[in-house]
Amino acid sequence: MTTTHGAPALPAAASGERPAVQVRGLVKRYGGRAVVDGVDLDVRRGEVFALLGPNGAGKTTTVEILAGLRRRDGGSLEVLGEDPAGADRRWRDRVGVVGQSTGAGDALTVRETVDHYARYHATPQDSAELLDAVGLEGTARTRVDRLSGGQRRRLEVALGVQGRPELLFLDEPTTGLDPAARRQFWTLIEGLRDRGTTVLLTTHYLDEAAHLADRVGVIAGGRLVEVAAPGALGAGLRQEATVRWTEDGAAREVVTREPSAVLRDLLAAAPTGEIPDLSVTRPGLEDVYLRLVSEGASR
Amino acid sequence: MTDLLPSPPPATRRPAPPGALSIGWARVALELRLFVRDPGQLVFSFAYPVVMLVIFGSIFADREVAPGVDFRQYFLAGIAATGIMLTSFQAVGLAITEERDRGDLVRLQTLGTPPLAYGIGKAGQVVLTTAVQLTVLLVVAATVYDVPMPDDAGRWLTFAWVAVLGVLAGTVLGIAVSSFVGSARAAGTGIPAVAIVLQFFSGVFFVFSELPGWMQQLAAVFPLKWMTQGMRSVFLPDAAKAAEPAGSWEHGTTAAVLAAWVIIGVVVCARSFRWRRNAG
Incomplete structure (x- = not known):
């Protein structure tokens, strides 16, 4: 087990498998203001966990720290058994990230994009199968800059899961999607969960968290105010x-x-x-x- | 459709991800593909030096800068060096700030891309596009303006190492500068401004030996002056070296200064490169 220098060691999991994500006292400050202010969080293997909160609550920052994309200012962290701050590329390849908006080279076609990024992974999913799975098989030859908003999100997801991650971070994956596209998106996430992928998603839609998540963590002002199954929230x-x-x-x-x-x-x-x-x-x-x-x- | 979704292999059965060289190679192909699909880049990189040659060649059609040395011949050396700087330093610096602002680099960060692989992709693209650019420029100079081309292997060898060192220095300095200029907007004004001033200081548009002494000394700190001087040693007759500041082509100094800039650039890149503008 890896620990950060100066941070308290994480307690061993109570029973069985270690959680996919274990966070204790996570702190992140920007300009002296704590945007993440002492978050404790466990995500179990195989579950869909939703981090639910309003804009500016600290969701994105939390996910970026867990995914090893930003440094933390305090607390201890274990994601898939390692500290993301010092994790290597092997660890990186086990984690998938779907961000809020990331470019991919607009002048490429969908298929070219997927084929290119397959080269970054140890065990990439077959490109044609991947496009089928996310419902982009009909747009394989379309240039990325001609995709609709919903199709772009699908491409984002395709690239996020292309490396067959054990743990997938989705940051507000359905923001801006129409209701039908959101429903299709939910089916996609459920499919990934059913095939053994642990999912941590952020959302500011209550219905999305209630529909998708096994457990919901409500975050506000940089603090986790409650963690419960959707039905038991705020009992x-x-x-x-x-x-x-x-x-x-x-x-x-x-x-x-x-x-x-x-x-x-x-x-x-x-x-x-x-x-x-x-x-x-x-x-x-x-x-x-x-x-x-x-x-x-x-x- | 969801039955085709990927399922994760057990961590113990997952091989190591591809290395920096393998990804870098894939990125060279990607960068080239994006380059040829960008009409602005294509026109700027390939046509700009030729257009400058046509303009200056027409203005100073009958001028000799030295006995037996036509201005076009002199200018070809300068514009070849300039072309290298533009396709490397300027194009790379601008492209990276744009990719960073657009979030392309965040994707690479999430994929755990080795920064070296990204650098290889940029360098490979610059080497190939510069080669095409210089070929077009030399063909136009030789066929349209009858600029004499060197006929001995030694001069072409000089051409090759000056070009390669210039491309490498320009590429790493372009990557390095992208970490300090901020937004793509700021880069869009700042980087070309630097490039233009360097061109005036380094004897691209004017005969270097006619520039004020302080300007020559300042230019000698930067790579472009040495690239133009190296190119002059390729395209000008040997007698012309008497007009150089040291009375010789200074090949040793040229190689040393360019190599030093490559090393400085690599060190700065290694210490300052970041995928996001606001890292942390």
């Missing part, structure tokens, strides 16, 4: 119900963990007739997410 917050009604013409509202008790009291106070506008609501996933983010950002 504490979701126990809070809001009881609303109208009394003497004025809107009333009570936030409570025991809405039944509130209702009993209301009914006892008004044994006959209807209580106007009576409702009991629990926060949806989106409400929970927005609260987590705003609390995280203001801490």
Whole structure:
């Protein structure tokens, strides 16, 4: 196991296989401001993990550090058993990255691009199969600068997975895609997961994280505010119900963990007739997410 | 379609990724392909020296810079050296800042590309395009302007080593300068400006020995002066060396200065090259 000088050693995994990604106390500062501020994170082998957060939350920086593209200012890190800061090309070849926007030489055709970058990998996927897999088989002879936005993203993904990575980083992969293209993209990610690729993706779309991820980490203000399965996100917050009604013409509202008790009291106070506008609501996933983010950002 | 998606091989069964030479070779082919698909690059690299030869050859049609030495003959040496500097130093410096701004280099970083492989790709492209450029220039000079071509192997050997050292120095200095000029926009004004000033200082447009002394001394620090002087030793008659600052062609000094710039360039590249503008 590799450790960084001066950083605490990582604890051994509790059981079984080591996680694909293990992060403790990750810090990154730009101009004295911490954009990543003490992130702890485990990504298990074979899972899809979504780093969910608003723009500027520190998602991209975190991913770039994990992928060995930027240096960190603090914390300890193990990705596929190595510290990315000192990792060699063998390690690099086991990791795939799909960034937000990276060029590939616009004057090349899709097939030329894929054929060229195959030369960088130890075990590249066959070019024709790769283009088939991402749905670009019909555009093999199209120049890259004539591709649509969605096709470009597919090419990005093709190049990201071309080396058959064990771990794939996707940074906001569906930003700017239309709904149909997003759905196709999700199918692609699920396919990769089913074939044994560990995926860490960032997104600011809650529905994307909920659909794709086995676990979601909500990041805000450079801190990870919660990690949970999508359905269990903000479990504490979701126990809070809001009881609303109208009394003497004025809107009333009570936030409570025991809405039944509130209702009993209301009914006892008004044994006959209807209580106007009576409702009991629990926060949806989106409400929970927005609260987590705003609390995280203001801490 | 997703059943064709790649699945990762076990880490222990994954061979080592290709080395810098192998990727570098692939990059030479890529760079050449991108070069020939860029009309601006093609025209600038291949036509610019010829156009300059035509312009200056027409303006100073009947001028002799020395007994028996036509201005065109003198100018051919300067424009050949200039062509080398433009296809190497200027073109490489501009291309890298553009590729960096566009994010092309981030992709190479994510792929773990050895910087050496990237440098090999640039150098290979520059060597081949410069060879074509010089061939076109010499053919036009010889056939259209009747500039006499050297007829002994020794002079062609000089031509070869001056060109190769010039290309190498220009390429590594172009890579080096790209780390310091910032955005492609800034590079687009800064790098050509440097190139133009060097051309005036180094005796490309004017006869070097007629330039002010301080200008000659300043030019002697930079490679272009030595490249033009080396090219003069190829295309001018031997008697013309009397007009050189040292009264001789100074081949030893020329080789030493150019080699020194290659080494300085390599050291600066190795220490300062980065895939992103804001690394860290």
